[in-house]
Amino acid sequence: EADIYQTPRYLVIGTGKKITLECSQTMGHDKMYWYQQDPGMELHLIHYSYGVNSTEKGDLSSESTVSRIRTEHFPLTLESARPSHTSQYLCASSEEQGDWLDSPLHFGNGTRLTVT
């Protein structure tokens, strides 16, 4: 089973609210990622991190922000939620050291966000 945890699993929130999606992993992985996925659709990388104090924007432009203060924790924040942010958000991690090329991504179960 996954050693990467996302909370909440489901979130319904009104427009304009600030929200933080939590992601934690217990594997000591340096690399962490946030993906956005609409129902039945492909995954889009929105943020990634190579370690503490490292954050980068992904391929899909997003109004969200991330932080990486601790290795195990990679939260995603939306300062003002809008209906266009309605989606599923998936967090993942992978090894950085050694044979990183062979290292798969480990995914959490996702947060399904609905903004009304």
Add this chain to the structure above:
Amino acid sequence: AQSVTQLDSHVSVSEGTPVLLRCNYSSSYSPSLFWYVQHPNKGLQLLLKYTSAATLVKGINGFEAEFKKSETSFHLTKPSAHMSDAAEYFCVVRGRDDKIIFGKGTRLHILP
């Protein structure tokens, strides 16, 4: 640069019959290739990975995939489909530039 193409957006098979999910890739150098499965309202679970060792890779739940460099393919197969196999399947390529590219997914339907 690399890319990955899943040739079918939907595949339907009857329970007990073979499954074939097709994936083609392109890469400037030898990539690592992965197949993931996603059940409804869940994250992605690793089925198997190819990492330049054996070209025939066995994964979980009876799935396997064969890396064919000449055809730039990494098709996923299973001899006998089970109802619990109904899910979305993603083919993924990871290159030496550390880019991780996901295919658009193939939804597998299992008919009773």
